[in-house]
């Protein structure tokens with residue numbers, strides 16, 4: 353369980369990144385953290401990992417205060433940054449043998465199977481692997497770690513198309529009910545049909561935090577050749593006008609995360625209870 357109350361964070365005093373954040377996350381979810389470049393997605397994950405310290409507020413991850421970086425906390429949280437973080441002079445195999453004792457539920461056979469599926473040679477020095485291959489080693493470590501909280505920063509950045517699909521399938525099939533995965537990304541399409549929940553960060557605030565199933569129940573996504581009068585958001589595209597409506601009798605549709613993101617970052621307010629509050633056309 354993660355709880356954030358009244359959290360504030362800034363790198364520079366005069367430029368606050370987050371103000372008064374409140375957030376809660378129960379185990380068993382794959383949560384997508386979406387936001388424009390520079391909005392603070394990576395910083396948010398680093399705060400949860402205890403690598404950056406809040407300036408104000410309360411933060412609890414699995415009952416721990418991340419900034420104390422206690423051993424019992426570190427063995428339950430695995431963070432994969434966007435940039436490669438692995439020691440280049442070791443092979444994936446050697447690095448795994450060093451890392452494994454720190455993670456009590458680490459599953460070696462899963463790690464080896466994942467590297468095979470990702471077609472990465474576990475005996476090759478990490479520095480001789482490509483960016484995408486190194487990323488795969490980090491993801492294989494995270495998915496094999498058995499940690500209760502897995503923090504992934506842009507996990508699909510650098511992966512080829514079939515590896516993205518492998519990653520999605522493995523993530524869903526390996527996740528236990530007591531695990532939580534937070535994924536910061538701007539590659540929204542890569543995670544379609546993977547997320548249970550989505551959080552959209554914008555201008556220092558959480559502008560949307562909702563389960564995908566609730567969004568699919570409450571919103572209707574469509575494309576029309578003309579304006580849709582009761583749309584809460586519409587956006588011209590090559591196919592016609594893409595729109596979002598509150599759902600009444602319309603058939604359930606797949607949540608169009610890109611359109612939802614456009615709507616929320618354009619100022620459309622969709623409350624957790626998904627009540628109609630305003631509308632916008634761009």
Ligand SMILES: Nc1ncnc2c1ncn2[C@@H]1O[C@H](COP(=O)(O)OP(=O)(O)OP(=O)(O)O)[C@@H](O)[C@H]1O
Nearest residue numbers: 363364369387388389390391392393394395396538
């Ligand atoms: N070490 C630092 N010192 C000062 N400012 C920083 C530092 N690291 C990040 N920032 C600033 O904090 C803001 C948030 O950065 P962050 O990397 O968390 O955003 P992001 O949403 O992950 O961005 P992107 O999508 O481009 O990866 C940016 O404006 C960035 O310039």
